[in-house]
Amino acid sequence: MRVTRTTLRPRSVRAKIVALLMLPIVSLMALWGFAAVTTASTIGDTERAKDVSAELLTPVAAFVTALQSERTAAMRQAAAPGAQHLDTLTAARDTTDKAATAVRDGANASSTDAGLLDAGLPARIDRLEADARGLSALREETNAKGAAQKVFTRYSTIIEHAFAVSGGLTGENDTVAASEARVVLELSRAREAVAQEQALLAAGSGAGTLTQEQYAQFVGAVATRRGLLEPAIADLKPAHRPAFDAVLDGGDYDTLAAVENRVRSAGPGTSAVSAGFLKGWDDSSSAVLKGLAEAEAGAGTGATAQADPFGWDTLGASGVAVVLGLVGVLLSLLVSVLVGRGLIVELLDLRNDALEVAGRRLPQAMRRLHAGQGVDIDAEAPMRRLVGDELAQVGTALTAVQRAALKAASERAELLSGISGMYVSIARRSQVLLHRQLDLLHELEQRPRDPAEVQELYRVDYLATRMRRHSESLLILSGIAPGRGWRDPIALSDVLRAAVAEIEQPGRVQTWAVPRVSVNGGSVADVIHLLAELVENAASFSPPSTKVHLRAARLRDGLLIEIEDSGFGMNEEATAEANRKIQSDRVDLLDARQIGLFVVNRLADRQGLRVELRPSPNGGVTAAVLIPENLTRDDMPVHEAASFGGR
Template sequence: MRVPRPTDRLRPRSVRAKIISLLLLPIVSLMALWGFAAVTTASSIGATERAKDVNSELLTPVSDFVTALQAERTAVLRSTAAPDAYATARKATDSTAKALLDGINVSSTDAALLDASLPGRLDRLASDADGLTALRADATARSSKPSATYTSYTAVIEHGFAVMGALTDDDGTDAASEARVVLELARAREAVAREQALLGAGAARGTLTQEQYAQFVGAVATQRELLRPAVADLKAVHRTAYEDILDGDAYARVQGIENRVSSAGAGASAVSSGFLKGWDTAVSDVLAGMTAAETEAGTGATAQADPFGWDTLGASGVAVVLGLVGVLLSLLVSVLVGRGLIVELLDLRNDALEVAGRRLPQAMRKLHAGQGVDIDAEAPMRRLAGDELAQVGTALTAVQRAALKAASERAELLSGISGVYVSLARRSQVLLHRQLDLLEAMQRRQQDTAERHDLYRVDYLATRMRRHSESLLILSGIAPGRGWRDPIPLSDVLRAAVAEIESASRVQIWAVPRVSLAGGSVADVIHLLAELVENAAAFSPPSTQVQLRAARMRDGGVLIEVEDSGFGMKEDALAEANRKIESEKVDLLDAKQIGLFVVNRLRERQGLRVELRTSPNGGVTAAVHIPESLLRDDMPVAEQTAQSRGLAPASALIPQQRGEGR
């Protein structure tokens, strides 16, 4: 016996659930992969959107503010020589400062999500933008020093670079180059702007101080250290603009002047008109080109990025689309295939249940009833074609045909056996009737008591043989030849039943109700009781007696009990015997306990109820209930004499009825 496992409860029970579970697992796995790709793509789209927002709200305003402040720094240091340029630079810085403050106000609530230090850096830069008036007042005061002005403006610009540095950790877009590289290029541009401001301040005063010279040399070194390595790290599409600047005449002129000033050292010669010839034009062109290239590689590329474009979606977008198509196709195929498979299996199950529950039993009943069955009509043969399920259906049909064929052959065999039973029984009956008539004549002539007793014993054997012969007719469904037209007292019926067994002296008949049995039922009741009494005598010790009782029932009818003193029967054997008595079908090929089948036929024909049960003394009691419809209260005239009460040995009654009822 298989021990159930805890996981058995989790297993699907029905075929539908098993198929759905089988098809659902790959679909769920595919949907999980598609969901992962969809989430990744959505995350890329969200990152691009966030980068565009950060770019438009912070990076672009900060970059523009830093660029304008760099120009204002140069202009304020040369304001005495070019006041108009300073006024123009101030207007540009004010415009970018306003845009910067608007962007900070819009993104201030989300700044901490981008970088923990960003809110503080933004507040400092906003404070610098608000303090431009004071910064300018200090720069244009008569007592102001160029070095202090340069340092103040440079500090504000560094605050702008601090904000840009905090934003480099945010995910950019695939359209822009890496934020770190763009920031290095911005610092390289700041170094060039510092060079321009320092030389402009020196040219305005006619001499380059030692501090300005040192700052100039440091700016040149920073610019040359950052520019070319950062350009090499740019995307190819953005690198071209910087390479054009580096290979251009303006940058070459700037490098030449940087070299001459560095070689000349501090003093008036370094900022003389001969040394700085073409400097303003060349450095302005280089700064303008670097600003444009920086915008193209950074903020400009981010602003033009399409969240739903190929650069953003790329392979993940294709995976999402193809995954969605795959999921839909998988669902469609799974539904179609699963539904078709479920329908085929359910049809196959229904066909099998139809065959097992209705068609095959109905055909069997026809065969047991002696009716013919057309096997081709009941189970038409199918061709072995199609898939495995179709072949299973064909196999079921073949099994049904084999069962019908076997049942038909069995029915034919039983019919033949029944015919043999009838033929043998008829022949035996003729001979037995002649033998009984001869024995009766010999009993009348014989005067010797011992001889007459032997003749009685032979008579008993012949009577038993006649009963066995009648059993063959009963099993074949034919009524025996014996019969009575008039009602017979129940007491005579019991005596006649006892008279048909060999050990009649072992049977005790108790007081019998004064009722008669309908003549048409007498022969069958005698035969039935004889089978039960003989069975009780055979399965109990020879020294014991079989009790035969009869009693009128309150709810109608008579109950007759045949009780032996044997060893009894087990519960399963008793149940099997009662099943054979009550069964609607009688198997003529079952040679065991054939007397129970005879009782079955007689019970069914007369409408009796027969049951075997355990008796109080350990043996078996056979209870026979005769319905009221078979009883008559009027007693024949010959039976109006008083009947004995108490125990009456059957052996004393047998000789008195030996000539009756044959």
Template sequence: MRVTPTTARLRPRSVRAKIVALLMLPIVSLMALWGYAAVTTASHIGDTQRVKDVNAELLTPVDEFITALQTERTAATRHAAAGNTAGLDALKAAGKATDDAATALRNGADAATADAELLDAGLPTRIDRLEADARGLTALREQTEAKDGSRTAFTGYSTVIEHAFAVTGALTGENGTDAASEARVVLELARAREAVAQEQALLAAGSGAGKLTTEQYTLFVGAVATQQELLKPAIADLKAVHQAAYNAVLQSSNYAGFAAGENRVRGAGPGASVISTGFLKDWDKDADAVLKGFGEAESDAGTGATAKANPFGWDTLGASGVAVILGLLGVLLSLLVSVGVGRGLIVELLELRDDALEVAGRRLPRAMRRLHAGQGVDIDAEAPMRRLVGDELAQVGTALTAVQRAALKAASERAELLSGISGVYVSIARRGQVLLHRQLDLLHQLEQRPRDPAEVQELYQVDYLATRMRRHSESLLILSGIAPGRGWRDPIPLVDVLRAAVAEIEQPGRVQVWPVPRVSLNGGSVADVIHLLAELVENAASFSPPSAHVRLRAARLREGLLIEIEDSGFGMNEEAMAEANRKIQSEDIDLLDAKQIGLFVVNRIAARQGLSVELRSSESGGATAAVLIRENLIRDDMPVHDEVRADGQDGGRSLAPASALIPQQRG
């Protein structure tokens, strides 16, 4: 997969961030699912509470208003049919109950006005129309006192009741509670109860004449048909717990008498004198009992059950509430487990990283330095082998220890090899030194005898070669960490030291020794300084044209004595210069590196005597080697030397052979 720069920036970089991202993904997903369940449950609780509010503010007042209107309609039609003051007290009592219900309706409607439009877009209009009907009840009552008042009362009150059912119907779309039956079914049962109330009002309207007109009979038969059509199917759709109340009413003697009266009136037909006083009294009693039973059953199935619903109860929360609680426990448990596992994993990884850095940055380099210094290293103590047990991280730690042991073992074997090579160097160098010193002594004796100048010059050439051979032999000892055998007890003038260094190269005539300060070097450091300068001068002569001169000059500084060897060669690039300085100044040298062994010799001598050596580019285009000799190796007095004059004015034109500066042999 191709990684874009944006993806690379978003990708976690540290191990801690990666582990946190890995563990947080399932936790965030689980929290999202829990959040969805919690929001759904909270929404269900809110819906239940809203239904209760709607029930208390609108449905209950509307139902009570409908019941009051039904009672007043029956009383109004009976009073209008009597044509006298009969039933007036009952009408006034019913009117007062209706007014009280209308007041409660208006108060509830005012409280629910803010949410009415949210429940149904047409609900505010229906409520306004019902409130207008409630305010017009006074006018309606006055109309019932006029001629044909029973017809006006039946029609007027039925219209208001229908408007009330319109408000209730608009609320059937609102989610109900689990405790209540479906609002649509309850509304059908309410209409069935309205049909029973209409039957009672129609018979009351015909009570004055003892019979029903054709219109009244038609309305009566229609009300009976509506009641029978809606009642039993709606009861069947109720919840089982709510069906019992309706079935109890249907199986009662009151309903049987009520049904018998219906059948009697329907069988007689319009205009038949069947509404006697005794019949109507008994039938009204049964009808009142049926209406009361239907009202109570309707309340239990709808508004009453809703009012009793608990938004935080089991019926409301149910499985979703359990899911929310278990989900919360799952989220908390996941967080605890993830934090524990992630923290433990991060700690193990950080410990593994720290161990690796400790091995790579301290323990392994320290052991390597000890091996390079010739000291033994206990591999089991430095890197104790771990058992291959535990998880993958423990196995990585075991593998890391195995790598460390392998590196220490390889370094130890290499150190043993270098030690063996060093021993060979020392043995060969010691043997060669013995022969070379004997050869130089013999050459010195031959040079003292009178000879032809040409023969003397040839002896000088042999002397130079022997001196170089002695220097190379001493280089083997120096690389092996052993000081050369020659040395001086007394301070030696600087000019003699420089001339002796020049005398140890193949072409000493190419070297120009500039005037030097009148100082001396301590005898103990003379041999090393001569050897170091000879290596640098020979290096300068080797990497410059044969016709070019090498300039050797010295200057007294506050920090000590600065000696510079400058050639006129082609110079060195920055990379080669840096590599050469690294070999000169590094604490560790590789004796198996066969390139530029002279720089390693300079490294060992500089480290032993505390000298500072650096290569840098010169203004002439070549290279300059700068050697700083510290104050503790310098003396300003100039002791007289019998063999060599320290005037420093020969400029490299006529140098005595190297054997002219005879050292005191050590050991």
């Protein structure tokens, strides 16, 4: 059986009220269930984090520390073989072997599925175990001559693999007791940078010189330590910062920084590892490494191991949410039952009144206003003064809204009527004066004058012609036909020249080959005016140095005229808005922006023309005008492939 949305949607007011009141109850129940599940999940996460810390994170951290010590001893032995260095190296290897065994045991005994924590974690653990098994081969290389640099690289690679395992495991180490695991991992990398410095200087002091490669690695390690250590400490929880601050404020750390600066300043060679430069280095660096390791344990794995899954930090907020959620559900049920019944009847009446106003009375009144008929607001929406609760006041407010809408529409209709009449009066007066001005200019142009004066007269003539067109635009917007007209068909070439002559800079318009076709006399005035508006718009919104191209072509369904400019163009939204104004059935006389588009709208509607703006290939805008076949006189064959609105 198929269940549709209509079947599930409540249809009656009573059903909607019940659904509305049940929504907060269901939401509270969902929140309550979420709080319970979250509490259980938090307990499980805390337990799992403790398991991960005990079985994997702690052994891996110990393995990294042991490898760092062995790397330093191995590089010292490789640089300067000796019995004392060999004893230290042997002890370090024993410690590393024990740590490697702990890592393998932790990986095998872990109850956490590594693949669930991180998809790449099993491969990282396998790689680290392979590194641990390969320590014997690596140690054989320590005795080879000049193997210090290779030993450094191999040990550092294993340590980086251990950090990769720690990074995959830190996703589970998110208990409230521990600082952000990624911050602790950055601190581990900062400690590794100090350990690298110690190993590099051990090799250099043993060999009596610091090679160029060792010096570069030392400088890089110093930069890494300084870039990671202090910013990471600032991101720790306040409870875990004092341990690190104690290391940074100690004399050993100052000695370490001083030696770093001396070695960096000395550059590679023998002076960098001389006894004077490295005074106090071994003790200070070892003390700093030990202090950082202890502080990391307290901030990360140590804090996680001490977290109590059933303590207040774990259960406090979730437990309160569970209790309050249950109380909220019960109270919501009680209030819903008491209030719901009283709302149903009042909402039914209010709904019926609102539907009557919105669906019948107000639309009918608006249609009469748009048709120019008067509306009695008091009869359409009698004002009711109801005293009661909020629902009764909403009913009164609906009536007030209806009255306000009718009043605004009535005032707007009166305003538009007045504006239209004002347009006609101003336009008629302007036309009389402009015709007289044009006649006078024509007389002056016929008299013998200096060419410069004649040119100025022509410019004034152009301006007067534009003013006459603007006056005619006012008549067109008011719905009245302008006074100019022709009885006989006029050649298209003459129509285009007349349209170009009505703009301020006709010289910027380049007219291409024009078909031998004529336009019916009754449509000539409107076509000239429409084309003049579009040509002037193209010239106004393109650089003065560019041309406006005017083309005409015969199509199967009429005559296509294109006005193309080289301006900055219009985006899709602006183009769509302009086309909407050109093609709309209604013209808003109160919209003062782009009045020329409204004039084009009226002219196109009156003559049955089609006008469309679209982007041009050169980045500007192309205005396309299609004159229907019935408005032209032509015996020429038409083109087959052209169509209006396409390119």
